[in-house]
Amino acid sequence: MTSWRKRATVLLFLLHAVLLSACWDRVEIDQRGFVAGVAIDKEPQREETSQKQGKAPEIVGTYQMLVPSGLRSGGKEGGSPGAAFFNMSVTERSIMALSARMAAKTSRTPYFEHLQVILLSNEAVKDGRLDFADILDFFLRNNEMRRDINVLIADGDAKRLLSVKSMNESYPAAYIDSAINNYKKTCYMRPESRIGYVHEQILKNVSFTIQKISAYEDGISLTGAALFDSHHRFVAFLSGSETGGLNFLKGDVKGGVVETSMDDDIIDFDIERATRNIKARREGDNFKFTVEIEAEGTIGKSIRKLDVAKLSSIRKMEDLFAKEIVQLSEKTIRTLQKKYKKDAIGLGMHLYQNKLMSWEELSENWEDGRQLFADATIEVKAEVNIRRLGNINQSERR
Amino acid sequence: MNHWEYDDNKIEAKELTITVSSMIIGVGILTLPRVLAGTTSSSDGWISILMAGAFAVTIAVLLGKFAGLYAGGTFFEYVRSLVTKPVAIVITGIMCVYFMLFLAYEIRAIANISKTYLFDRTPAEYIGLMFLLIVGYAASGTRIGLLRLNTMFFPIVLVVTFLLLFFSNSIVNWADLKPFFVTDVKRLMVGAKDSVFSMLGFEVILFYTAMMKRPKEAPLAAAVGVVIPVVLYVLIYLICIGTFTPWALQEIGYPAIELAKEVKIPGEFFERTESIFFTIWIMTIFNTASMALDIAVHLAHSIVRKGKRIHFVAAICPVAYLICMLPKNVIEFALLGEVISYMGFLTIGMTLCLYGVAAVKGMIK
Structure with a gap:
């Protein structure tokens, strides 16, 4: 009895070694x-x-x-x-x-x-x-x-x-x-x-x-x-600039440069971060969107005529950059609304997430059908905050 | 060789809590986010989970109270004293089959998932067999050993899961959770039903309360044991919605594993988060499966009252294995899961009836 048991145990272990040691999935x-x-x-x-x-x-x-x-x-x-x-x-x-x-x-x-x-x-x-x-x-x-x-x-x-x-x-x-x-x-x-x-x-x-x-x-x-x-x-x-506008409209800007001209010269704004906020209002079957873009960063390149240490010149630059951002965004909106009639900005998604009732009513006619997206009024506002001036004030004294 | 004997084979309330939690956390949550994304709109599935959780906690407390009535004895003996012996055999038999099916389900699930994500070429049959052999080995030991194993695994499971959820913060787009409260009550209820399915397993209180030092603490311990998975489920669900958006979530087979695949732990050191997640999830499924087998064995043993535990393990394992290999594909397998879930409701219903009988007979002080 005991020896039979022992033999069976040994046999079982041997079987284990044969049956259990395998690897189907081995690929060197x-x-x-x-x-x-x-x-x-x-x-x-x-x-x-x-x-x-x-x-x-x-x-x-x-x-x-x-x-x-x-x-x-x-x-x-x-x-x-x-x-x-x-x-x-x-x-x-x-x-x-x-x-x-x-x-x-x-x-x-x-x-x-x-x-x-x-x-x-x-x-x-x-x-x-x-x-x-x-x-x-x-x-x-x-x-x-x-x-x-x-x-x-x-x-x-x-x-x-x-x-x-x-x-x-x-x-x-x-x-x-x-x-x-x-x-x-x-x-x-x-x-x-x-x-x-x-x-x-x-x-x-x-x-x-x-x-x-x-x-x-x-x-x-x-x-x-x-x-x-x-x-x-x-x-x-x-195009590249249309993509830039789209990034501002979608709040996807993580950095980059905004360039604009000031007194026939080029100034650059180095964006550190940008946020956007959408407000939607329904007017009958039409929608009015207000996209507020807020960007902050440093001056990337100034011009020699300007004393950046003055608050007034900072304000002036901020306004110019904001105008540039608005122009960039509006160009993208024009292209998307008039040329392609495609809502890549995600305004429909914004309506779904925040104005579900109106969205369910109109979603069929957003891009297809009556193409409400193409007729929507989209207003862009931008605010630029220049937080820092960089290492120097002026590269050349007047 | 000296065997170390614990001075008592009893468990504390917190061990019962952990036991209940480990039993509940199984394969259900791996697919639950997808199911909920299909039945409820936007991110409203969390309401369904909470509803299901409230339901489960209530039942768990009742079951805990019922289990307190026969502390020291077995379920079968007590039921026999409540109703007649043949009825007791039928009820205990159904429960035994239920836990055996539960075991079969877990085995097939782990085989399916492992085949999908880990072993591309290994036949699922072999993965399942290996897993079953280990589960069988665990269940043929002492019952208390099994519970202590739970206590060991459970913190690891919790810590790794919470780390995973923490690191997924960077890939979650919280705006995708909007809009809130847009699902009607009817669909919320359907979602709640689906969620209860992945909370089944808390019936183990019926069988482990008998091993408690102070059975009076069972209802509270059981309630806490249900709440832990509910919280975990809500978090996993919300993070899945935020990561995949409700639209894509509906189409992802195992969202929780996909989530682990997406998560990047900063530092580039752990590139494959899902392998860690997978390891610990196999641990918790092992817990669930071995407890299911243990209870099936325990119930069968308590009816027959002859033989050793290992004989019952040897009898139940092949049957469970055959059952788990019956479904031909994942869709049939999901059907098996549903059948088992309804059977779970049946066992709960029966137990509540028994509780009623006990109340009528004036056996509750």
């Missing part, structure tokens, strides 16, 4: 193909054939894969310039299929946990047949992905942007990703558009903007924004 780190950036373009040539066959248009996906050994040795030192990464493109009808095809082409399986940026060509999202939400679906659904991947809309070819010279970073996706955070230094850039944010905007059925990326000399430029309507269709790109 050098087997993974870390995807740092994805660019999606539309396949231009075969567009017509697929249209005839009634199939979804084909897309070109470009993955930027990292080479860990190239990163370790300091990237570009010694080896060839592209040693830290390589780009690979394939053509397919869906993004999932792209990944599968990609796996067949590389030695390493694509691994998305460290994906930083997704670049979508405006050609790909402009076409109604290739739905914007459908493109993002894969990135939202796959659980390797995080909701803080940055989405950017490329002006033109997106693929090309993944092979720009990456200044100061070891691969282009990292270059783009760190440039995204510079919205704290300029107001001509939108704040980062995380894929989670984009998902929220799509579900809210509101117009929204996404950061724009374009090639600039041999690097990139992120000024401007891509405007999407409430059916998440790409409408147009907003």
